[in-house]
Amino acid sequence: MKYLDEYRDQRIANKIIDEIKKTITRPWVIMEVCGGQTHTIVKYGLDRLLPPQVELVHGPGCPVCVTPLDMIDRAHAIARRPDVIFCSFGDMLRVPGSHGDLFQVKAEGGQVRVVYSPLECLNIAHANPDKKVVFFAIGFETTAPANAMSVWQAKRQGITNFSVLVSHVIVPPSITGILQSPNNRVQGFLGPGHVCAIMGWREYEPIAARYRVPIVVTGFEPVDLLEGTLMTIRQLEQGRAEVENQYARAITRDGNTEAQNMISRVFRIGDRNWRGIGIIPKSGYRLNHEFRDYDAERIFEVENINTLEPEICISGQILRGLKKPVDCPAFGSKCTPQTPLGATMVSAEGACAAYYSYGRHVGEQLVEVQTAAAVRAS
Amino acid sequence: MCLAIPGKVVELHESDGVRMAKVDFGGIRREACLEYLPETLVGEYVMVHVGFAIARVDEEEAARTYRYLAEIDQLGEILESEAEPQDEVP
Numbered sequence: 001m002k003y004l005d006e007y008r009d010q011r012i013a014n015k016i017i018d019e020i021k022k023t024i025t026r027p028w029v030i031m032e033v034c035g036g037q038t039h040t041i042v043k044y045g046l047d048r049l050l051p052p053q054v055e056l057v058h059g060p061g062c063p064v065c066v067t068p069l070d071m072i073d074r075a076h077a078i079a080r081r082p083d084v085i086f087c088s089f090g091d092m093l094r095v096p097g098s099h100g101d102l103f104q105v106k107a108e109g110g111q112v113r114v115v116y117s118p119l120e121c122l123n124i125a126h127a128n129p130d131k132k133v134v135f136f137a138i139g140f141e142t143t144a145p146a147n148a149m150s151v152w153q154a155k156r157q158g159i160t161n162f163s164v165l166v167s168h169v170i171v172p173p174s175i176t177g178i179l180q181s182p183n184n185r186v187q188g189f190l191g192p193g194h195v196c197a198i199m200g201w202r203e204y205e206p207i208a209a210r211y212r213v214p215i216v217v218t219g220f221e222p223v224d225l226l227e228g229t230l231m232t233i234r235q236l237e238q239g240r241a242e243v244e245n246q247y248a249r250a251i252t253r254d255g256n257t258e259a260q261n262m263i264s265r266v267f268r269i270g271d272r273n274w275r276g277i278g279i280i281p282k283s284g285y286r287l288n289h290e291f292r293d294y295d296a297e298r299i300f301e302v303e304n305i306n307t308l309e310p311e312i313c314i315s316g317q318i319l320r321g322l323k324k325p326v327d328c329p330a331f332g333s334k335c336t337p338q339t340p341l342g343a344t345m346v347s348a349e350g351a352c353a354a355y356y357s358y359g360r361h362v363g364e365q366l367v368e369v370q371t372a373a374a375v376r377a378s
Numbered sequence: 379m380c381l382a383i384p385g386k387v388v389e390l391h392e393s394d395g396v397r398m399a400k401v402d403f404g405g406i407r408r409e410a411c412l413e414y415l416p417e418t419l420v421g422e423y424v425m426v427h428v429g430f431a432i433a434r435v436d437e438e439e440a441a442r443t444y445r446y447l448a449e450i451d452q453l454g455e456i457l458e459s460e461a462e463p464q465d466e467v468p
């Protein structure tokens with residue numbers, strides 16, 4: 001398909017890897033921010049094709065992973081109500097709360113529907129006037145404009161049986177948090193391409209300057225990720241710390257201002273609790289006062305939920321680039337995508353789940369074979 | 379989750395006062411909201427995320443990057459041979 005196949009071209013991938021080998025003179029730790037990028041890197045084994053001096057660590061950019069457990073439990077409590085049709089992106093269905101996942105809620109009689117676009121919820125609300133339609137509005141800045149539009153249109157069209165359970169997070173405060181930590185290891189970032197499609201990269205410039213760290217806004221295909229890595233290494237080797245754009249075919253410095261305007265009409269910035277990390281100040285979106293009638297948390301009083309994460313889980317350290325999934329004693333044994341114990345195993349884009357899906361929990365040899373196969377398949 | 383896929387806009391229309399488009403993804407057609415890229419024309423490529431067009435794909439830029447990447451090793455060789463021409467001469 002146009003604009004996809006070209007960026008999976010193995011010949012070009014190999015050329016960029018050669019160029020990285022020629023450029024690098026010492027070890028560097030680089031973090032890809034987005035879970036989608038993590039998934040591509042592990043799927044194609046890109047981290048294993050790079051010279052050993054490059055260490056790729058996996059960032060906090062998987063919104064499904066960092067949605068706190070108490071929010072999942074709240075979603076399930078609302079979805080169980082007989083008067084509710086609960087709508088969600090497919091990614092959230094398998095995420096276990098304290099008492100099973102949304103599939104289980106559905107099996108027990110809850111009305112749970114998967115939507116491709118949040119606008120579909122408005123049609124569902126139209127068609128079911130006797131029901132309350134609730135949408136689980138999760139995601140980063142990439143998804144926020146779509147979710148905001150559903151609320152905006154509901155109000156404009158006078159739809160009153162629709163509300164959103166908002167659990168939105170934003171990227172810059174999480175990157176800043178990682179850089180401020182005294183034991184930070186990250187020296188350069190592959191920036192989140194599709195977040196920047198909306199926001200542009202202006203807000204990353206002060207971060208790059210203040211912490212002396214290169215940030216290269218990067219796409220999601222294998223060739224994008226390799227080129228982003230090359231650009232980051234060039235900056236590191238030359239002692240530069242700038243924001244550069246690898247993903248120039250889709251991203252501009254200002255981003256999508258129409259989308260930004262809609263975000264600020266519907267949402268305001270507020271503190272958010274990140275699963276595996278904890279509360280980060282000013283790190284997410286909440287509904288503006290004007291839209292409080294669409295706030296599912298306000299409409300459905302859900303009693304206080306107490307959740308407990310297993311002590312063994314080191315996902316918080318993985319999300320900060322301090323550890324890898326293979327460092328966790330539960331990885332691949334007690335903790336698998338079928339029985340996830342923590343944040344980074346609950347979604348296919350979480351680092352632990354990606355490592356597991358592509359065989360990183362078994363012997364090296366098999367992994368090498370799979371890596372080669374994945375590249376050939378590309 | 380933040381995945382966005384490039385697709386070609388094949389038709390424009392309006393639904394409940396919202397700008398929409400039909401977008402072709404390698405043969406599969408889906409609806410996408412165009413409110414955030416209101417000036418998009420039929421035939422252009424857009425990145426679509428959860429049913430919303432969020433960015434236009436700049437064809438010239440894509441072609442330029444691709445050409446650059448396809449020649450990246452030759453670039454390196456040219457630079458190298460320029461750096462050490464003396465050694466080559468017997």
Ligand code: SF4
Pocket residue numbers: 312313314315318325328329330331332335336340341342343344345346352
């Ligand atoms: S393997 Fe499971 S328990 Fe271990 S860090 Fe990953 S999510 Fe947590």
